[in-house]
Amino acid sequence: MKIKKGFILRVVGGENVVVPVGELSKQFHGMINLNETGAFMWKFFSEEHTIEEAIDALCAEYEVERERAAADVQKFADVLIQNAFIE
Amino acid sequence: MVYEIAGLRVRIENKYEYTDAFCKEYLAKEQNLPVDIIAKVTDSEMEAEKQASPNFSDGYIENICLYRSLCLQIPAFKRMLMHCAVLEYEGKGYAFLGKSGTGKSTHTKLWKRYLKTPTMINGDKPILEETENGFIAYGTPWRGKEGWGTNASAPLCGLCFLEQAKENSIRKLTPSEVSGRLFQQILMPNEESAAIATLELTDKLIMQTPAYLLRCDISEEAVKLSFEALTGLKYHY
Numbered sequence: 001m002k003i004k005k006g007f008i009l010r011v012v013g014g015e016n017v018v019v020p021v022g023e024l025s026k027q028f029h030g031m032i033n034l035n036e037t038g039a040f041m042w043k044f045f046s047e048e049h050t051i052e053e054a055i056d057a058l059c060a061e062y063e064v065e066r067e068r069a070a071a072d073v074q075k076f077a078d079v080l081i082q083n084a085f086i087e
Numbered sequence: 088m089v090y091e092i093a094g095l096r097v098r099i100e101n102k103y104e105y106t107d108a109f110c111k112e113y114l115a116k117e118q119n120l121p122v123d124i125i126a127k128v129t130d131s132e133m134e135a136e137k138q139a140s141p142n143f144s145d146g147y148i149e150n151i152c153l154y155r156s157l158c159l160q161i162p163a164f165k166r167m168l169m170h171c172a173v174l175e176y177e178g179k180g181y182a183f184l185g186k187s188g189t190g191k192s193t194h195t196k197l198w199k200r201y202l203k204t205p206t207m208i209n210g211d212k213p214i215l216e217e218t219e220n221g222f223i224a225y226g227t228p229w230r231g232k233e234g235w236g237t238n239a240s241a242p243l244c245g246l247c248f249l250e251q252a253k254e255n256s257i258r259k260l261t262p263s264e265v266s267g268r269l270f271q272q273i274l275m276p277n278e279e280s281a282a283i284a285t286l287e288l289t290d291k292l293i294m295q296t297p298a299y300l301l302r303c304d305i306s307e308e309a310v311k312l313s314f315e316a317l318t319g320l321k322y323h324y
Binding site for chain 2: 006008011013014015019020021031033
């Protein structure tokens, strides 16, 4: 799973903000706000990775239980898919 | 013709006379030196704007498109458009922001009524520049339906977001609160490098400029609250 090219993630005023640019900005309007783990997963899925790899990465980064990490990653992946952010 | 807008030399390539008169205060003395930016409008941009703003003259439509063309190019020059009203008081600029209809015009009118010397830098669409000493707000020919504005600039020393309320109150906003509110008031370019520059400028603006939320009616007390918070001075009735 990989997020489409053409989104920019930046910290603005302490908030993680994603905006579409170029061709993608015709398809998506507005901006996306992410919390800290959301931003972590966004960056992770900016490269091709599986859900399992994301769970491993989240566990390593935040020392959370695997079950909790799996739920978070699945929820995040669902949002990416529903919004057609995935290549 | 070449104009000097927000410290930049801008060649505006308009077809309709409307913009000649509109921008005449900003005409550059030197017409033949190199320019920083060329503002121009394509036919498809004209068509899209006509759809969005029917019942306006072609000159007016072109004029709106020209400002957008200009503003989409300025992030490379550390500048950005912010939808707000900027008043200058004793050498410092203060920006008032809010969704349309929340009382920017009304509140700035109250400042003019109760405080003797504020100057309206721009009532609607000033350009901000990031410098080593903070942000500067510039007046531009585009100054909203009231036409309030001056060909002048001031260091931007505070942001004041407005909301209507029955009782007056003011509080400082955290950077993340400002972030959520400010994005509604800036022009985000689609072109990647300009978008990145705009995000970075917005971050610096938020981190460097104190910001307040004023919940207010249309009384003098509302002016006292925003004046004291923004300027740090005592208000005298």
